[in-house]
Amino acid sequence: MATITKVDDPADPRIDDYRDLTHSDRRPDRPGGRGLVIAEGVVVVRRLLDSPYPLRSLLGVPRRLAELSDDLAGVDVPAFEADAHTMATAVGFHLNRGVLAVADRAPEPDPAELLRGARVVAVLEGVNDHENLGSLFRNAAALGVDAVLLGPRCSDPLYRRSVRVSMGHVLRVPFAPLTGPWPGALDVLRDNGFRVAALTPAAEATPIGAAGLVGERVALLLGAEGPGLTPEALAAADLRVRIPMATGVDSLNVATAAAVAFHAVAAP
Amino acid sequence: MATITKVDDPADPRIDDYRDLTHSDRRPDRPGGRGLVIAEGVVVVRRLLDSPYPLRSLLGVPRRLAELSDDLAGVDVPAFEADAHTMATAVGFHLNRGVLAVADRAPEPDPAELLRGARVVAVLEGVNDHENLGSLFRNAAALGVDAVLLGPRCSDPLYRRSVRVSMGHVLRVPFAPLTGPWPGALDVLRDNGFRVAALTPAAEATPIGAAGLVGERVALLLGAEGPGLTPEALAAADLRVRIPMATGVDSLNVATAAAVAFHAVAAP
Incomplete structure (x- = not known):
């Protein structure tokens, strides 16, 4: 006690x-x-x-x-x-x-270790807003995402405000930095049997519900609200998926888009 | 000029x-x-x-x-x-x-008028947080929801903070108060050919993706984060649907849950 x-x-x-x-x-x-x-x-x-x-x-x-x-x-x-x-x-x-x-902080796990046994993971590039990052972890926890990998220019999930906005779920959903050259570091996902699906508003991308990802091992690659993913990250993905949106509407908030995507690839 | x-x-x-x-x-x-x-x-x-x-x-x-x-x-x-x-x-x-x-404000439209030509509408009960309400309208606009009907105890969508958080989409997505006895006022939806689907975390509800709502005329009935829908509103719905969630996780934010639900019933 x-x-x-x-x-x-x-x-x-x-x-x-x-x-x-x-x-x-x-x-x-x-x-x-x-x-x-x-x-x-x-x-x-x-x-x-x-x-x-x-x-x-x-x-x-x-x-x-x-x-x-x-x-x-x-x-x-x-x-x-x-x-x-x-x-x-x-x-x-x-x-x-x-x-x-x-x-205290703890040593960050190795990405390959997190991927063992995982089915759906999120991979973030440039998600540098602490509140969006916290909300994204909350949504990941609720919707059964097994791990989050942090690419370049992401905030620290353990920043106080992220912990609070996540309602503590950053303490629960395992995460690790994806270090090494970018976007080459994404190879660890393919090496472990994941398809890397980049989320983009581009009209030529496949609607996420029609991409055949349900029940598959999938890594959802997500960029920041506003700039979105870099062309390099988009080019390195195995496929590009989109959330069908009404014309003339700006993108969804990144944590909200992530929630829609997590649900769309969840096991039935 | x-x-x-x-x-x-x-x-x-x-x-x-x-x-x-x-x-x-x-x-x-x-x-x-x-x-x-x-x-x-x-x-x-x-x-x-x-x-x-x-x-x-x-x-x-x-x-x-x-x-x-x-x-x-x-x-x-x-x-x-x-x-x-x-x-x-x-x-x-x-x-x-x-x-x-x-x-200036404008006269609020009649619900029956909004339902003409609509396919997906949101019906809110007790969504009384201005920021959640604003975010919900932003998500409704992005995901093609045709109208929002406001049941009892909802905030005013035209409150300054809601307008800002919605990024102006409360000015774009038509809305109207659903007046009269509650939940009897939901009859206007059935009278206009809509199925009323109540979103709830209850385990016995149907996963929303398996509820056969894609392409149907559907009214998604949404309650506030925390208390959720009242038992009266749940009982008055035609069906109860849920977003499958990981065990031990509190509910999603109401605007996020709404976004997931809007996408799940959107036309393919």
Whole structure:
């Protein structure tokens, strides 16, 4: 059981991990200079407890820590109890969810390892908006996507805002960077039996529902809202698919387009 | 061509329609007490110009008004030109899109009239979040939904934030309130040859892709994220459909679920 320790002083060094959270995404003292993994609210904290990320501590108001007491039964890290004012002063803003947890990052898995046993994966190029990335992970989790691979120019899924918008699902859906030359790095997908289907609004692409992808091993290649996929990425795909759209309408939001595509290739 | 008039004084009464926009959604002086229709940015202003809403005026920085000059060729309302500071002072916040237009509301069409010639419509119950409602209209426009009917407890699609999040598509997709007793008011759909399909996460519902709705006249009945549809609305539907989801995952965002459903019933 986590030991509960009361903290009255917002400057208490034991809660330094929670200090100035709006500026917490750069941590030059941590490996890679990236921030810790931060979960906000009971639901997301539970997902962090179930994740592979090594928990460091929790900080919450008494009511929220009590709500988590069963979840914390087997957990051996400090839990700091504070009132809402002390928390807000340390964190830098009022937290209406009343509880936070922090964890260390974990080594990122190898893409080939994630692909073993997977049927549908998403491969992202240039998805650099933290909220869109978080929503995309939420949709991936809901619609049974087995893994997400991050090509060039993607944001960090473990950025605090992505974790929150994803409702903690970035902690659940396995992901890995796809390193090496781009788009040559896509070969790992073909080598593992996946067809790489690039999503594009281009009229000559096949409507995704008619592309014969249901039940197949498929890697959906998705670009950012606005610019979309680069010509190089489009050319490297095995096929190009589109979501049929009304004329004169701009594209869908990337996380929404991803959801439509995930559903369209899901097992029946 | 709209007459361009320079305005230097943020208190100028000619730009009163633009005053304190963050508080502009209550207009006791207007019919029904509701705010004017407000479009922000070149793209959304263009959609307002193409809409049935009677334009009152525009307010913009010189560069943005110049960008709209072709669109304003046949438009006979005043266009007020101001610098960014004057605009920000009048409006109450800095507008990075540089142009606004206001229009009067228009009489709402009769639901039966909207259904004539429609194939896919969305019927909403309790969708009371302005951003979700705006996103839903954006998705409806992109995915070829012909009309939106608003059941009880829905927000006002013409609220400023909904217009913005929809990227102006609430000005394009026809909508009407579905008045009268609920859910009895759904009869207008059946009377017009529509099958009413309620979207629910319930396990016993039919996966939407297997419900035989492609190419049919279908009314998708959608409830708010969280509570979902009321038991009365679910009972009044002709069939219940679901988006297959991974176990242990909360529902999708309502606008995202709507997008998946719209695509699933779209004509091939």
